[in-house]
Amino acid sequence: MKRIGLLLCIVIAAALCATGQTLIDFSDMPSVNVPVPVPDDYPAGSYLNWDNFYYVSPLLWSGAGPGFTTGPEIRLAFVGGPMCSTGGMCSASIKVPVTPNSTASFQPLSITLSSGWVANNVVVVAYDHSKFLGSVVWNLTTTAQSFDFPTYWTTVTQLRFFPSPAQGQQGSTVIYTLSLNIEP
Numbered sequence: 001m002k003r004i005g006l007l008l009c010i011v012i013a014a015a016l017c018a019t020g021q022t023l024i025d026f027s028d029m030p031s032v033n034v035p036v037p038v039p040d041d042y043p044a045g046s047y048l049n050w051d052n053f054y055y056v057s058p059l060l061w062s063g064a065g066p067g068f069t070t071g072p073e074i075r076l077a078f079v080g081g082p083m084c085s086t087g088g089m090c091s092a093s094i095k096v097p098v099t100p101n102s103t104a105s106f107q108p109l110s111i112t113l114s115s116g117w118v119a120n121n122v123v124v125v126a127y128d129h130s131k132f133l134g135s136v137v138w139n140l141t142t143t144a145q146s147f148d149f150p151t152y153w154t155t156v157t158q159l160r161f162f163p164s165p166a167q168g169q170q171g172s173t174v175i176y177t178l179s180l181n182i183e184p
Contacts, residue, residue, distance in 0.1 A: 021109070022046065024178040026055055026075040033060035038077050046182055047104055052092035053077045053175070065117030071144030071176035072112075080163040080172030081116045090170055094178075095158035098129055105157050107181040108149040115140035115163070116172035123162040126153045144176050155183070 024043060038050035055077045058068035063082065084090035096104040105128065113122065119141045126133040126149075133156065138147050140163075163171030 020181050020183065022180055022182055024180070025072060025176070026077055027072075029055050029075045031057040031060060031075070033057060033062075035061070035063075035078070035083060047096050047184070048106070048182075049095050049097065050077070050092075051095070052083075052090075053079055053094070054083055065115075065142065065172070067114035067116045067140075067142035067144075067172070067174050070114055070142060071174075073176070076174055076176050078116055078172060078174045079161055080170050082170070084170045091160055091162045092173075093158055093160045098157055103183070105155040105183045107154050107183075108156060108159060109179040109181065110146055110148050111178050112144050112146045112176040113138065113140055114142055114144045114174045114176070115166075116142070116174050118142070118167045118169055120166035120171040121164045122171070122173045123164070124149075125160045125162070126150075126156045127158040127160070128155050129157050140173065144174075 022043065035054035035056045038053040038055050040049045041047055042050060055075055057075050058064040058073045065081065068076065079092035080090045096106060121137055121139055123135055123137050125135040133153050134150055136150065161173055163173045165171050
């Protein structure tokens with residue numbers, strides 16, 4: 001029985017490596033006590049650009065809301081809350097650089113999210129070279145939850161996140177982990 005379990009683990013690990021699956025958990029980012037923009041090409045070699053996402057070590061940041069400490073909170077990324085202008089639409093995106101001959105894309109698989117300060121919704125929209133692929137709306141609380149992306153989002157060049165305002169505050173979305181396949 002132990003051999004079967006070991007064999008199954010090896011097969012699963014090989015399958016994950018073969019698909020280029022990447023788990024982003026921000027744990028390799030430096031510890032910071034104030035929000036800092038997530039750098040482009042994070043993780044290194046991924047070619048992902050992070051627009052309007054910030055990372056922080058929530059246990060060190062005095063401004064972190066209750067949704068920052070309900071998952072693997074060594075470091076995380078977020079959009080919204082005090083980082084957005086008052087009254088304006090708040091959004092962020094994860095994307096690959098698109099050039100005329102570019103074939104780079106990614107397939108989002110799953111994500112672990114919460115709202116940062118108060119419960120709100122987030123709309124996530126997927127594009128493939130400016131072609132609309134679809135959108136999902138997830139109801140977020142300040143407790144981390146895992147969500148699967150639609151399986152037909154196989155060649156994505158941009159994910160846009162739109163946290164909705166709630167209870168008179170800017171909406172927010174906290175990313176604990178993001179699992180995706182990256183196609184260079």
